[in-house]
Amino acid sequence: FSRSADAMVTYNASTAVQRIRVFISHNWSVARIDKFLALSLKYNFSLAFMTFVLLLLLLSIVSLTGHNPEIGADISWIGPDRAGCLARIIIAPVVLFVFIFGRDICTAFGWKGPSAFLDKACIHQEDQELKVQAINKLGAFLRISDHMLVLYGNEYCRKLWTVYEVANFLTTNDIKNLDVVPVLLPRVFFSAMLVFFINGAMTMVLRSCCHFRAGIYIFSCTLCLVYLRTCSRWARHKVETQNLLTNFEVRECTCAVEEDRPMIYAKIADLMRISRRVERNACLDEALTAFNETVRQKLPQAFKVIFGWSMLSYEQYVFVSLILVAPNAVDSLTQIDSDFSNQVINSVLRDIMWGFSIYPFVLWFMEVCVARWQHWTGCWEWILHVVILLFAATFAVAVSDSTTLLWSRSSTDSPWITLAIAVTVILGTFTTVLLTRRRSAARSASFPQQLQQQQQQQSR
16 A cells, blocks of 8 residues: 555456446545455445444354353342453454454355545556556556545645545545545444453453452543544644645646656646537636536535535444443343342443443544534643543443342332333334434535535634
8 A cells, every 4th residue: 555565466466357346536645554444345345334234143142041151249249249250352353354364264154345446556656658558548447347445545635646636536436435434433443342241351350350340440531532523623724625625736746756747737628628618629728627627526525425414324333332332231140040130131222321321422523523622722622521521431430320220129019110211212112213314414414504514613
């Protein structure tokens, strides 16, 4: 991704095809690890989720059959004195392994993924003659591509080649065939997942060793600050992208090899003439001006995934939340036949509510608050993060204690069972509707409206 070494090895990995399933557009200046994680999240999410569900089922059987090693201290504060530990230790690392190596695992079993065009592999990086031939046919590669995957980084709309690629693709393809994955997205997703995994593991250790509940909250808040810092960086990146696309100027774009600029300008002019944006005999300046208007018109709609209320989707929020609560529920099944069976069942149901409603809402709330006041910098930014964290923690503790009391009552009184289930369903439905509607509404809103809203927030 970042250099042209071993050109023959990567070039020999490519093959001739009639159609290209996915054209991967990226900047070489973006770190390799960021692009790799973005591709892993895009193509391995379904496989990782299925692995997650399979592990839950297998470890549930292990817990129910009494083969899950138990440790002291309950995991719900009101349940049994002992619980299993395998789920909290195994599930998250295995899921992360599948995220990283899932495609390699599929290839080992003969399950190949979609054909993709990646310039490092499909354009020879050392043989200049082959390289020029491939670059001259770049438009043909784009025309026979069914989809384009944009690995969007800070420099994407500032680089001449990548802007030309995405604009060329959109002139001949529908906007729905374009997928945009911000390279910062996997950092938010995996950092949240690691925060929840480490939080669950440390909670297990602290509760089994010293029952130090305050220490658990302090540790959790420290990890959440890391998540808030990542969200703050994303909020500024979003505003920067909005301003850049609104005032796009192709002549200000940079080119890694400046000698390629006249060639790219000529390709842009040809593209504008073929797409009838300008007359056949239009000069280069007219073509570049028309290209500016095309980019300002098409790219904001194409990149609308970047301008939503939240960076993660509801499914991703739930997945991250379940990394914490689902292993707890599975480990508590070791006491299902004990005197604490009612508490275990209540704990499992309460964990479901947390995984599908409370935790996704708290994560979404923190991200939205950071984005709302993203113009605060310096010490004020840290104060803002602490205030948001304290508010979110207070809300989470209040809901935790109230639901714990509610579910403990339900173990002895049947009317309370009905009320507890009703509260669980209502909270889950509310969070699902809130996050899905907010995200879809932000995606469907016009770009000028979003920019106007952002400018109003900054003025405040």
